[in-house]
Amino acid sequence: MLDEAAFGRRPRRQKAVGVQITKDRLRAELEKRRSSRSADERDRVAADLAGWMYSAPFRLEYDVTVAAYVPFGTEPGSIAQLDALADRGVILLLPVVPAGPPGPLDWVRYDGPSSLIEGRWGLLEPKGDGLGTDAVQAASVIFVPAYAVDKTGIRLGRGAGYYDRTLTSADADLVAVVYDDEVLDEPLPADPHDVRMGWVLTPDGGFRELG
Ligand SMILES: Nc1nc2c(c(=O)[nH]1)N(C=O)[C@@H](CNc1ccc(C(=O)N[C@@H](CCC(=O)O)C(=O)O)cc1)CN2
Ligand SMILES: Nc1ncnc2c1ncn2[C@@H]1O[C@H](COP(=O)(O)OP(=O)(O)OP(=O)(O)O)[C@@H](O)[C@H]1O
Numbered sequence: 001m002l003d004e005a006a007f008g009r010r011p012r013r014q015k016a017v018g019v020q021i022t023k024d025r026l027r028a029e030l031e032k033r034r035s036s037r038s039a040d041e042r043d044r045v046a047a048d049l050a051g052w053m054y055s056a057p058f059r060l061e062y063d064v065t066v067a068a069y070v071p072f073g074t075e076p077g078s079i080a081q082l083d084a085l086a087d088r089g090v091i092l093l094l095p096v097v098p099a100g101p102p103g104p105l106d107w108v109r110y111d112g113p114s115s116l117i118e119g120r121w122g123l124l125e126p127k128g129d130g131l132g133t134d135a136v137q138a139a140s141v142i143f144v145p146a147y148a149v150d151k152t153g154i155r156l157g158r159g160a161g162y163y164d165r166t167l168t169s170a171d172a173d174l175v176a177v178v179y180d181d182e183v184l185d186e187p188l189p190a191d192p193h194d195v196r197m198g199w200v201l202t203p204d205g206g207f208r209e210l211g
Helices: 016-035 039-055 079-087 133-138 162-167
Strands: 065-067 091-096 106-109 116-118 124-126 139-145 148-150 173-177 199-202 206-209
Touching: 039 079, 039 206, 079 091, 091 124, 091 133, 106 124, 106 133, 133 139, 139 162
Parallel strands: 065 091, 065 139, 139 173, 173 199
Antiparallel strands: 091 106, 116 124, 199 206
16 A cells, blocks of 8 residues: 555645655655566566557557657566557657756657667667657657556656656647556645646556546
8 A cells, every 4th residue: 555644635835845755755655566566467567558559549540640658667568568559550759868957858760679779777768860859749649657647637757857848848648657556546746847647548447538
């Protein structure tokens, strides 16, 4: 169970620094729970997430641009979900972390597992020239990594702010990808810059609309 004390205690006008501490505490708890999941569970989850790509509630065809990411560390999923998307024929964009301090993500088209190389923090990123930070504006669906999402679409990310800076310019269906028990009934602490997710994808529940 998550530490209930980390939820729901925020006074109406708590300062931003208070939100930050609560978010960091939640991230640490959720990371701990993720790292305790077995290899068998991770494999099952990766296969299920890839499977859902064939019944997504979005039009996914050759003329549709989708943005996703390569799951890493304890994140649910694997390259199999990217290959499933590519198999559906979409133009698939993956993020590249820009040099320097956090800013909007750059994007490169996915061209199969062999086109991935290790980037910052051991992330796998596609090689090739970046299409620029605006490339994501062509996407009609964006899969977004998260530690958790609440029922209203507030997402808890890694805390660097890459996605929040990126999604302000996007006009797409935003899909947070999390484990089933990371779709929280309790409201997550929200900052003014937080961009709300319209959808969540989980291994057991598939795609569900939020809000
Ligand atoms: N799979 C995946 N790709 C992604 C993200 C993600 O969350 N998941 N991102 C989502 O934004 C961006 C990368 N953001 C990241 C932010 C922090 C760390 C990280 O490991 N930070 C270390 C501290 C690093 C340091 O300062 O030395 C840590 O938190 O322990 C990794 C990726 C773009 N690509
Ligand atoms: N649009 C933005 N413009 C400027 N700063 C931002 C913006 N979005 C987020 N930030 C800053 O980025 C930092 C991290 O934000 P937050 O804790 O919401 O990250 P997150 O959504 O969990 O992480 P990520 O987006 O990297 O997955 C905060 O210091 C926040 O002020």
